[in-house]
Amino acid sequence: MKSDSEPKIGAGHASAFLRQGLRELRGAIYPESNVAQQPEYGLYGTLTPGEIADARQDRDLNANEEPQQSTLDRALERAAAHEDQSQDRSMDRDAMEIDR
DSSP states (O other): OOOTTSOOTTTTHHHHHHHHHHHHHHHHHSTTOOOOOOOOTTSTTOOOHHHHHHHHHHHHHHHHHSOOOOHHHHHHHHHHHHHHHHHHHHHHHHHHHHHO
């Protein structure tokens, strides 16, 4: 059985449906506005701000676990390693020429 703290599915649908209807009626009475009426929170299938915040928080927690290294970072590291190797080779050649 569900606990009393959890609302039933669709509990706020009727009141949200009435609020949405009033918005649309106001839009019909004052037709000079060409702005579409946004869906009312609480309608079936419309996320509330709290549900959106919870989803974002869960996503942010998952993102903070292990940051992924971007492709650009990997390419820069390879380029830096390649540049270091090139410098080492040129220093070895210079040292060999001095020894001659």
